[in-house]
Amino acid sequence: PPLPHAPWPPNVVLAYQRIKGAFDYGLTLFEHETGNEHQLTAASEGLVNDVVPLLDQLELDGVPRAFTEACANVIGPLACELKLAALAAQGIDRRNVVFVDPVEEIHTGKRGRPEKRVNVDLMKEAFASDRNISKKAFAASLGIHRTVLAKKMKAAGIKKKYDPMTDEDLDAFV
The missing domain is CATH 1.20.1270 (Substrate Binding Domain Of Dnak; Chain:A; Domain 2)
Known part of the structure; x- marks a missing residue:
């Protein structure tokens, strides 16, 4: 103007x-x-x-x-x-990117705080064996407590684990 x-x-x-x-x-x-x-x-x-x-x-x-x-x-x-x-x-197309809300607050109609539902796919991706993200850091980035994250992970059947190593792999690494 x-x-x-x-x-x-x-x-x-x-x-x-x-x-x-x-x-x-x-x-x-x-x-x-x-x-x-x-x-x-x-x-x-x-x-x-x-x-x-x-x-x-x-x-x-x-x-x-x-x-x-x-x-x-x-x-x-x-x-x-x-x-x-x-x-x-540069060859990167960002126009069709959809941002998913990682935590959804569900009002249950009961007294107290609303239930927080964490995106299961996001949790699976965050705790994949090739990533080194701590539960504490991930929970903080989502704005939830780490115990809530642990409960949601347990309910979804997600375990934070590492790639299996054979004895030969371990010997080569050391």
């Missing part, structure tokens, strides 16, 4: 010009699909790391909050799209 009409000091005008330039550059790269992965990543990071602090400073210098929010609402999605385009240029 254009800068609101007012007698702005030179630093505000210069900051606006830098914001507009970075946005226009990113938009050109995205619309014409001319950039490689490095250009797209640099444009995305430039919007996040350079433009957002400038918007914060503009607000401190007296520019209306509605203007800075309008800018942020336009710049944020462009930065995300540039990052996705950079990942696609």
